[in-house]
């Protein structure tokens with residue numbers, strides 16, 4: 001039956017992630033941004049508490065946890081520093097493409113070494129618009145932006161297939177709009193050898209769905225942080241004789257921001273539970289991403305607004321969250337790609353939200 | 361975490377679906393065309409009784425004490441052992457409400473039963489009062505209704521401003537005032553009427569009475585003409601030197617009087633009212649979702665029939681509508697689930713109530729837009745849904761009031 005309680009293990013995991021995020025990431029977010037990466041001690045701590053191999057199969061030494069666990073952890077990390085979250089996760093959503101489309105052996109051969117080399121990055125890039133051409137086992141093209149300064153493994157995903165490249169990757173550093181703690185680069189391939197190429201439309205779609213949920217969970221964290229921070233600020237800041245939060249215009253705005261966060265979270269969790277049950281979750285994941293991206297575009301600019309001129313200054317984190325939310329919403333085909341996938345079946349469906357139909 | 365509806369509840373939902381398709385929706389359309397509420401003698405209501413509906417959730421008699429002990433402010437804990445196996449009463453209510461409203465929210469509110477009058481009787485009433493007012497709803501001999509009257513011409517959102525007065529006179533109270541928009545009031549066996557013993561006390565002066573139908577001084581029933589939801593009556597009435605037995609004061613004198621000085625306790629009467637709102641906010645949200653879902657289905661069907669499926673402009677808006685309704689539904693479920701777990705749900709219930717009506721209104725607006733001039737004809741279901749849905753953002757605390765409730769919790773927004 002419908003149940004919103006978290007299992008105690010997941011509750012514990014979330015606490016662990018929250019504590020790490022708030023103590024190890026949040027206080028250093030500007031340093032990470034400047035350094036375009038996290039320090040070794042932070043990375044070691046992340047690996048030590050098991051967050052680096054969260055969904056990695058147990059048989060291969062990982063924690064073997066599911067989508068809900070991942071979503072909970074990412075919300076916590078995103079609430080502290082989404083850029084750091086990306087750079088700390090050696091496989092990131094690239095794992096989904098490898099796991100959904102490659103065989104177990106390939107997963108082990110290609111991905112395992114990254115887990116063992118601290119600081120490695122596998123990066124998933126959406127190639128739905130064929131920025132990279134794949135011909136005769138070679139890849140050529142330019143990806144205008146990836147949130148990474150180092151790419152050990154590039155995993156290209158399109159609607160039907162996954163291509164894996166680990167040689168001949170040229171990066172040119174960029175300033176990046178957001179997520180700078182993860183780095184920012186333009187990526188060029190000029191006839192780079194394709195190490196593996198798997199055609200598997202179902203797997204590719206599922207990988208995309210999981211990647212979207214990954215981004216949605218980070219977005220959720222970012223907007224939660226922005227909503228919470230700006231609310232606390234509004235209780236301190238006094239204008240016209242009372243805390244600005246007590247002017248109804250702002251009280252209602254703050255309320256709407258809280259609702260935006262809660263609603264997005266419910267969609268993320270519902271999609272994650274669907275994934276974990278092995279059900280059809282592509283539409284649910286696209287929907288969750290879309291909502292999170294749109295609501296983050298409502299919440300984070302308003303968080304800046306609530307801080308007024310101070311919000312615009314980099315002494316406060318809200319401007320960073322606004323940039324990060326914007327950048328995350330551009331990943332994996334962005335909101336329009338998600339809109340396409342979320343809405344594809346809606347006209348044909350007979351009862352798109354029927355209580356007896358829409359069961360995970 | 362789980363989002364599955366259990367089989368037993370699915371069966372009940374399937375039952376409502378069948379009843380909805382064959383009876384509820386046609387009846388709602390008929391009432392809408394006729395412009396007046398479904399007649400209390402309509403055979404449909406007798407059918408509902410036969411189906412086991414139109415009853416009180418009060419268990420009655422010896423079970424009363426048990427129910428009292430286990431009842432949370434908004435429902436009882438899930439029965440049947442472990443958490444997670446069976447829906448609690450609030451979740452059940454939310455799911456059934458959505459499905460009923462999907463077919464016709466107006467008809468659903470017209471269902472016999474104690475209605476909105478039940479929560480205050482359950483939460484504030486003495487055992488004798490429950491027996492007197494609810495027992496008849498356990499195995500009703502015929503369709504019977506209860507009603508709830510708080511709103512007045514001069515006081516809606518600002519409930520503290522009600523002016524209907526109550527004065528003690530021997531073993532009676534004398535009620536004087538005007539009440540507005542009370543659902544099912546003219547057909548009700550009794551109406552829970554809120555009055556004030558002392559307007560200078562604001563909410564602390566409030567008293568709740570159960571006023572029975574034939575009480576002299578209760579009258580001038582006026583069934584209002586509404587934009588939508590025509591299948592049930594929203595009725596205004598007056599109380600003119602209306603003598604109500606002292607035993608009909610909900611909870612008895614002690615509930616209101618012996619706590620002078622203690623502000624919290626003095627507001628017991630008002631709290632009783634709020635409590636009943638607390639119970640129903642997620643349900644109103646779910647009803648809005650039901651209306652919105654009906655609009656979504658109609659809009660999608662229209663798009664299908666007119667080959668609009670490949671138009672991204674149409675698809676995107678349908679997708680957005682479904683997404684907002686899905687969020688609304690999850691907000692309602694969460695609020696109800698919390699109530700079933702006996703956890704505080706003030707913020708969550710208000711979020712559900714604040715979000716769902718807006719999402720549902722959007723669904724109907726989009727439906728009208730897709731239909732274009734066909735929508736303007738005034739004979740399409742979507743057009744009716746569009747008129748029905750607006751009330752959901754007004755009843756049981758407007759959207760703005762929900763924002764205030766949430767903001768009090770989030771930022772301590774002061775009460776003036």
Ligand SMILES: Cc1cc2nc3c(=O)[nH]c(=O)nc-3n(C[C@H](O)[C@H](O)[C@H](O)COP(=O)(O)OP(=O)(O)OC[C@H]3O[C@@H](n4cnc5c(N)ncnc54)[C@H](O)[C@@H]3O)c2cc1C
Pocket residue numbers: 476508509510511514515516517518540541542543589594751754755756757758759760761764
């Ligand atoms: C179909 C229908 C059925 C109903 N059934 C019942 C019933 O069974 N029993 C019953 O007692 N009542 C019933 N009502 C009445 C309903 O509860 C009231 O209409 C509602 O509480 C709003 O009160 P009002 O109409 O006086 O509006 P007002 O309180 O005058 O509000 C007018 C506007 O001002 C806004 N507003 C008010 N205060 C504030 C504030 N502090 N900050 C910001 N905005 C504010 C409101 O949100 C609203 O937009 C029903 C109403 C309808 C439409």
